[in-house]
Amino acid sequence: MTDVKSPRGELVKRSLNKTLSVLEPYLSLLNAHNTDFISHSHWENFIDKNIAEEVLKLTNDELIRLPSGTIFQRPSSSDNSSRDSARTSELVTLAARTPRWPHEHLEDFLTSIAACTLPNLGIEISLETLIESCLIPLEGNAVSIHHYMSKKKCHEVDIMAEICARLARYMDINEVVDVGSGKGYLSSRMALMYGLKVIGVDASQSFTNSANKRNENLGKRWDEFVKTAKAKVTENENQSPKCLRSVGDFASSSACDQDIGCDKNPHSGSRDTSEDKKIAVGVTEISDKMEHLNATPSMDHGAKNQPKIIDSDGLLDKMSSGCECGETGGDPSLCAFCKDMLLSRRDIPENSGACSETRPGVYIPLTQFIDSKTDLKSLVKEHLGSSAGNGQVLLTGLHTCGNLAPSMLRIFSENDAVGSICNVGCCYQHVEEEFFPNPFLHVGGDDPVPNESGFPMSSYLTGRQVKLGRNARMLASQPMDRIAAGGINSQKSLYWRAILQQILIDLTGTVRKDWQIGKICKKCPTFNVYVRKALKKLGMQDQYKITDAKIQEYLMKFPAEEKKVFAFFQLRACFGPVVEAVVLMDRLLFLLEQDHISQAYLTRLFDPVLSPRCYAILGIKN
Numbered sequence: 001m002t003d004v005k006s007p008r009g010e011l012v013k014r015s016l017n018k019t020l021s022v023l024e025p026y027l028s029l030l031n032a033h034n035t036d037f038i039s040h041s042h043w044e045n046f047i048d049k050n051i052a053e054e055v056l057k058l059t060n061d062e063l064i065r066l067p068s069g070t071i072f073q074r075p076s077s078s079d080n081s082s083r084d085s086a087r088t089s090e091l092v093t094l095a096a097r098t099p100r101w102p103h104e105h106l107e108d109f110l111t112s113i114a115a116c117t118l119p120n121l122g123i124e125i126s127l128e129t130l131i132e133s134c135l136i137p138l139e140g141n142a143v144s145i146h147h148y149m150s151k152k153k154c155h156e157v158d159i160m161a162e163i164c165a166r167l168a169r170y171m172d173i174n175e176v177v178d179v180g181s182g183k184g185y186l187s188s189r190m191a192l193m194y195g196l197k198v199i200g201v202d203a204s205q206s207f208t209n210s211a212n213k214r215n216e217n218l219g220k221r222w223d224e225f226v227k228t229a230k231a232k233v234t235e236n237e238n239q240s241p242k243c244l245r246s247v248g249d250f251a252s253s254s255a256c257d258q259d260i261g262c263d264k265n266p267h268s269g270s271r272d273t274s275e276d277k278k279i280a281v282g283v284t285e286i287s288d289k290m291e292h293l294n295a296t297p298s299m300d301h302g303a304k305n306q307p308k309i310i311d312s313d314g315l316l317d318k319m320s321s322g323c324e325c326g327e328t329g330g331d332p333s334l335c336a337f338c339k340d341m342l343l344s345r346r347d348i349p350e351n352s353g354a355c356s357e358t359r360p361g362v363y364i365p366l367t368q369f370i371d372s373k374t375d376l377k378s379l380v381k382e383h384l385g386s387s388a389g390n391g392q393v394l395l396t397g398l399h400t401c402g403n404l405a406p407s408m409l410r411i412f413s414e415n416d417a418v419g420s421i422c423n424v425g426c427c428y429q430h431v432e433e434e435f436f437p438n439p440f441l442h443v444g445g446d447d448p449v450p451n452e453s454g455f456p457m458s459s460y461l462t463g464r465q466v467k468l469g470r471n472a473r474m475l476a477s478q479p480m481d482r483i484a485a486g487g488i489n490s491q492k493s494l495y496w497r498a499i500l501q502q503i504l505i506d507l508t509g510t511v512r513k514d515w516q517i518g519k520i521c522k523k524c525p526t527f528n529v530y531v532r533k534a535l536k537k538l539g540m541q542d543q544y545k546i547t548d549a550k551i552q553e554y555l556m557k558f559p560a561e562e563k564k565v566f567a568f569f570q571l572r573a574c575f576g577p578v579v580e581a582v583v584l585m586d587r588l589l590f591l592l593e594q595d596h597i598s599q600a601y602l603t604r605l606f607d608p609v610l611s612p613r614c615y616a617i618l619g620i621k622n
Contacts, residue, residue, distance in 0.1 A: 008600075009592045013460060015123055016585050019116040019578055020466065025102055030575055031469035035515075037498040037565045038558060039505055047568065048101035055106060055567045060491075063566060066110075067573040068484030110574065117577040118615065123585060124602045130618070131166065148214055149185055152610055156424075157185045159605050160398050163616070164422050165194035168394050171420050171620065175380050177201060177370075179397040179408055184211030184365055186398045191361030192222055197384045200365045211365035372410050376417040392419030392621075399613060402430025406454035409587055412619055413594050420620045424605065426613040428473040428583055431455050436467040439513060455583060457590035466586075468579060475572055476579035479612035483573070491566040493521035496530050498565050499554050503531065507544040527555050584615055591619045598622045 023030070029046050036042060043052065058066070103109035118124050149157060164176060164186075174197055178187040181200030188211075190196045202208055218225075364383050370376075380393055395418045397408055405425030412421040432438055434453035455473075456462045497517075505511055517534045524530035528551050535541040584602055591600035599620040606614035 006592065009589065012123060012585050012589045012592065015121045016461065016582065016589070019121070019582055019585070022112055022116050023468075023472075023575065023578060023582070026575065027469060027472065030472035030475060030572055030579070032572070033471065034494055034565065034569050034572075035497050035501045037494075037501075037568055038561055039498075039502045039511075042568055043561075043564045047571070048104070050104050051101065051106055051109065051571075055571065056563065058567075060563075063563075063570050065484050066567075066570040067478075067480045067576065113574050113578055116581060118581045118584065118602070118604075121581065121585075123581075123588070124604060124615070127163075127603050127605060130601055130603050131163075148218060153185055156398060156606055156611050157189050160186055160396070160422070160424065160616075161189040161193060163605065163618075164190055164394060164396050165196065167420055167422055167618065167620075168194075168196060171392070171394065173392055173394045173419055175199070175384055175393045177376060177380070177393050177395050177418075179370060179395065179411075180400045180404050181211065181365065181397075182207050184215055184363065186396070187211070187363045187365070188215050188218055191363035192218065193361075195361040197362040198364070199380065199383055200363060201368050201370055202365070203367065203369055205367045208365045208367040215363055215365065370411065371407065372414040374411070374415070376415055380417070391417075393417055394419065395421045395423075397423050397425075399424055399426040401425075401427040403432055403452070403454040406431065406457050406587060407452065409457065409590060409617070409619070410452070412621075413591070413597065418621075420618070422616055422618050424613060424616045425587075426477070428476045428580065429470055431473060431583070433467055433469075434462065435465045436469055438470060456586050458586050459593055460589055461586050466582075468582065472575070472579050473583070475576040476583060477613075478573055478576045479608075480573060480576050481608035482612055485609050490569070491562065493519070494569050495562045495565050496521055496527055498561065499527075499558055500531060500534055502558075503546065503551070503554055504538075504540075507540070507546065527551065580615075584617065587617055591617070596622055 032040075032042055032046060034042075047055075055063075055066075101109075103112060114120060168174070168176065176187075176190055176196050176198045178184075178190070178198055178200045181187050181202050182204075184200050187198045187200035191198045200208075200211060202211070362384060366383070368379075376393055377391075395408060395412050397404065400408060400423060405423055408421065408423050412418045431454035432452075433455050435456075455468065456466050500517075501515070504515060515538060517537050520533050520537065521530060524533060528548050531546070531551050532541070535544065535546075588600055588602045591597050597619055599618075601618045603616055603618065604614050605616045608614045
């Protein structure tokens with residue numbers, strides 16, 4: 001491990017300092033519980049009076065859009081940015097105290113927060129630039145097979161599989177280990193469409209059984225599906241070319257229920273795929289949006305041992321007015337980061353293009369637990385045989401839940417058998433923090449104590465003992481873009497849950513942290529029904545009696561709190577993208593700190609409205 005001195009590493013450090021300095025005054029607010037809004041007088045104790053007055057003047061539509069920062073329609077720059085970046089990044093102990101509000105007006109508050117999100121920090125590299133610079137083109141046009149997948153899953157799998165295939169070709173890798181593979185959506189796509197040899201590993205035997213069944217059915221009908229999909233592509237071949245993903249084309253998605261978990265999360269129960277279908281109402285078929293970047297690079301076979309810059313897409317010309325990474329601040333010369341990225345391109349052998357749709361691949365689902373000590377070379381050799389590539393494997397995972405994402409990054413760093421990684425994490429609330437104990441870890445007595453924390457990962461933040469808190473990380477798991485697009489309005493459920501908390505406290509004379517009732521609001525036509533269902537779910541319906549009249553009395557007691565409790569949630573939600581930025585920058589910096597990892601990138605793969613956890617971390621070893 002080394003102290004990062006590269007331009008990219010220094011940029012990440014500066015961005016972390018800036019972002020953490022904005023978060024620090026508000027940590028107690030971020031870690032407050034919405035359920036305690038009434039019982040603990042959160043509005044009076046946490047919200048600045050000037051901010052409170054401005055927020056309550058907003059319309060309901062403006063409140064819904066509040067986390068997006070679009071209600072004032074101003075660029076995301078802040079006069080306070082230099083002051084904020086100069087402040088210390090060490091965080092105070094998370095205690096129940098009134099937060100310090102350095103921002104006196106709502107517009108300044110939102111502008112300062114927007115400046116600390118990933119799109120405005122200059123950390124992420126665009127997918128198009130990444131493909132043009134260091135991921136080799138694929139021959140032919142991959143078709144999009146939608147069968148046995150929801151529209152949301154198809155969007156994610158189409159893009160992720162292609163990026164993994166490009167990365168594998170670039171590294172001369174034939175074998176892939178898909179960690180947390182679930183039902184095998186990504187694994188089967190990589191095997192059938194791109195001819196890769198894939199081991200899908202999941203800790204759940206039921207998921208492995210489902211993956212086997214799905215893969216068998218898909219394999220039997222693959223030729224039929226390909227023929228149908230190719231025919232559709234032919235019908236649309238005269239349309240204007242589109243890039244790999246069309247961000248914003250999904251903004252018209254219909255209303256859907258909130259989804260902050262993943263289909264592999266053991267804490268969230270079984271996933272109803274009908275909710276994914278709701279998201280995609282009115283969405284154009286993914287295959288209409290998947291025009292691949294297939295320029296054929298020039299090759300010089302006389303100097304195969306010498307690195308050379310392949311600029312078939314005119315990347316040098318495109319970047320002559322300044323680097324896209326923002327490192328040079330408009331300097332017409334390329335920054336060190338972008339030069340390294342261009343120089344990292346390798347000679348591309350003649351047969352390095354994508355597999356045709358009929359090239360044979362292998363997908364083997366396994367039930368197994370993997371950590372940094374797992375002998376991946378033996379695992380691959382046992383199930384896939386000898387490698388025809390460079391002997392290394394590509395490690396990937398689509399929406400790896402909680403601590404699994406940082407564990408994969410450690411496996412990539414510590415295991416010599418892994419040459420590259422492409423990971424999209426999710427469920428930040430299930431990440432274990434080194435300096436903030438999980439308050440729910442021993443609820444029920446079944447949760448294992450984690451061997452390693454998932455935050456912080458970098459030595460830079462670990463040395464500062466940075467902490468965020470579980471509720472802050474829960475905010476980072478919220479689908480903010482979907483909420484801002486009008487897909488979710490949780491005002492009634494938040495209001496009812498806050499009143500229910502007060503009822504439970506009055507009935508029992510105490511507060512329990514395991515009062516978790518789930519998403520029952522949408523199934524309840526009235527507040528009385530809601531309270532009855534909640535008491536039954538908590539096993540309290542026989543021990544504690546309350547009349548319908550008394551329930552209505554509670555509801556009539558707090559009518560003014562309905563807008564406040566929603567505004568309180570939305571103000572906290574504004575910080576979700578900022579907390580996510582801290583988590584992902586910490587993971588990126590962890591890779592940049594390793595001497596043996598030559599390249600590490602953070603890029604947005606998916607449309608954030610359709611797939612809220614849309615950021616991927618890619619790493620390549622020397």
